[in-house]
Amino acid sequence: MPTDPSNPAPLSAQLQSLVSFLEHEAQPMIVLDPDYSILAANGAYRRQFGGTGKPFIGQKCYRVSHRYELPCDQAGEHCPMKKARELRAPDRVLHIHHTPRGPEHVDVELRPIFDQHGAITAYVERLSTVRSASAQPSGDGLVGRSPAFNDALAALQRVAPSMLPVLLLGESGTGKELFARAVHASSARAGGPLVVVDCSGLSESLFESELFGHEKGAFTGAALRKPGLVETAQDGTIFLDEIGDVPLAMQVKLLRLIETGTYRRVGGVETLHANFRLVAATHKPLEAMVARGEFRQDLYYRINAFPIRLPPLRERADDIALLADSFLRRPGAMRAVSIDAQALAHLQGRAWPGNIRELRNVLERASLFADDGVIRSAHLALAPARPAPGPASPGETLADALSHFAGTRSELAAHLGISERTLYRRLKQGGFG
Numbered sequence: 001m002p003t004d005p006s007n008p009a010p011l012s013a014q015l016q017s018l019v020s021f022l023e024h025e026a027q028p029m030i031v032l033d034p035d036y037s038i039l040a041a042n043g044a045y046r047r048q049f050g051g052t053g054k055p056f057i058g059q060k061c062y063r064v065s066h067r068y069e070l071p072c073d074q075a076g077e078h079c080p081m082k083k084a085r086e087l088r089a090p091d092r093v094l095h096i097h098h099t100p101r102g103p104e105h106v107d108v109e110l111r112p113i114f115d116q117h118g119a120i121t122a123y124v125e126r127l128s129t130v131r132s133a134s135a136q137p138s139g140d141g142l143v144g145r146s147p148a149f150n151d152a153l154a155a156l157q158r159v160a161p162s163m164l165p166v167l168l169l170g171e172s173g174t175g176k177e178l179f180a181r182a183v184h185a186s187s188a189r190a191g192g193p194l195v196v197v198d199c200s201g202l203s204e205s206l207f208e209s210e211l212f213g214h215e216k217g218a219f220t221g222a223a224l225r226k227p228g229l230v231e232t233a234q235d236g237t238i239f240l241d242e243i244g245d246v247p248l249a250m251q252v253k254l255l256r257l258i259e260t261g262t263y264r265r266v267g268g269v270e271t272l273h274a275n276f277r278l279v280a281a282t283h284k285p286l287e288a289m290v291a292r293g294e295f296r297q298d299l300y301y302r303i304n305a306f307p308i309r310l311p312p313l314r315e316r317a318d319d320i321a322l323l324a325d326s327f328l329r330r331p332g333a334m335r336a337v338s339i340d341a342q343a344l345a346h347l348q349g350r351a352w353p354g355n356i357r358e359l360r361n362v363l364e365r366a367s368l369f370a371d372d373g374v375i376r377s378a379h380l381a382l383a384p385a386r387p388a389p390g391p392a393s394p395g396e397t398l399a400d401a402l403s404h405f406a407g408t409r410s411e412l413a414a415h416l417g418i419s420e421r422t423l424y425r426r427l428k429q430g431g432f433g
């Protein structure tokens with residue numbers, strides 16, 4: 001773990017030992033001084049984040065990772081060093097870092113190192129590239145980099161390695177199934193099966209035989225024994241999509257399965273043992289359904305161990321360009337097609353009730369009309385976009401803007417001529433958020 005010869009400041013003996021210990025760790029790690037300067041980087045860091053001709057020893061971490069001129073917290077982001085200093089304990093955060101491959105989601109953990117008097121002499125930063133989502137256009141998987149998307153992704157990163165049930169809450173088309181797949185793929189069960197069960201439109205009897213399977217002769221037409229989806233999902237993950245649609249009578253059986261881990265095939269007497277991780281999703285207001293007696297409270301508590309709210313597309317309009325680029329390059333979907341700035345602005349001004357699915361469909365349709373390979377407003381064949389908000393008047397305060405502005409946070413940021421991140425920071429500072 002060499003330091004840069006152009007920056008010969010010698011490390012203390014204590015830090016030198018630490019640096020040599022970290023050199024062969026499998027995960028990328030850097031050692032930082034309390035003033036954000038990178039003192040050393042291990043081999044894995046040099047391989048993954050080093051690039052060529054980019055000496056980073058002696059540089060500030062916020063410059064290398066974010067190209068900021070100021071520490072992250074002063075640029076409106078969570079700074080793990082500040083937090084670790086305040087807590088005198090490790091802190092972990094999801095950031096988007098510049099890397100030789102372009103922007104990437106990175107899980108950053110910072111640990112303070114204390115001297116014998118209890119003063120923090122350095123920090124060790126461990127970085128793990130997040131594989132479940134892309135911060136740049138990608139031909140498949142989850143794509144996003146807006147604050148609202150990053151919050152959901154950070155939650156996914158936290159919960160995926162555990163066995164906790166996950167409840168994905170979001171409108172139709174917000175990516176609940178993609179998130180469920182990402183939870184599975186980021187878990188220790190990734191090598192096992194992922195079984196998707198669409199709970200909507202299944203009658204009570206069908207639901208039971210689909211889930212638990214049936215014995216030969218259990219009912220008319222059951223000519224053979226059939227394993228259920230719970231059995232198929234052994235050692236893997238079950239994704240119960242639209243769990244709000246499970247009939248009340250089946251909810252009690254589902255609860256028993258989750259609580260005891262046992263079930264019986266329809267027409268069977270043998271008690272079978274299930275071993276799966278549960279991920280459920282719904283666009284329905286489950287809490288209100290519980291209050292109305294339409295969803296069992298005990299089942300709700302069981303599945304709601306770790307809720308993740310997936311933001312609607314209108315809350316992540318910053319991601320529309322990235323998503324459009326991604327869909328336009330998806331294999332098989334379209335020819336090489338791009339989108340012009342006016343058409344993009346058009347897309348960013350829409351409300352998107354069908355969320356990302358609707359965006360993808362619109363782009364697929366529009367690309368068929370883009371004879372010269374460029375999608376323009378005329379090709380979108382859309383209902384007129386909502387009028388773009390006018391520019392902010394000089395002197396308009398945040399409180400003024402908030403009181404009369406009916407659009408989304410990202411529209412408000414555009415209206416005020418500031419980034420969404422800055423808007424969130426100001427809202428927080430002003431006690432609005």
Ligand SMILES: Nc1ncnc2c1ncn2[C@@H]1O[C@H](COP(=O)(O)OP(=O)(O)OP(=O)(O)O)[C@@H](O)[C@H]1O
Nearest residue numbers: 141142143144171172173174175176177178356357
């Ligand atoms: N973050 C994302 N990045 C890229 N594509 C996405 C993202 N989220 C969703 N999609 C795409 O949008 C479409 C809808 O996603 P998905 O089926 O996961 O949504 P859903 O919330 O499960 O919808 P529904 O509730 O209607 O079943 C899919 O084509 C999916 O690939």
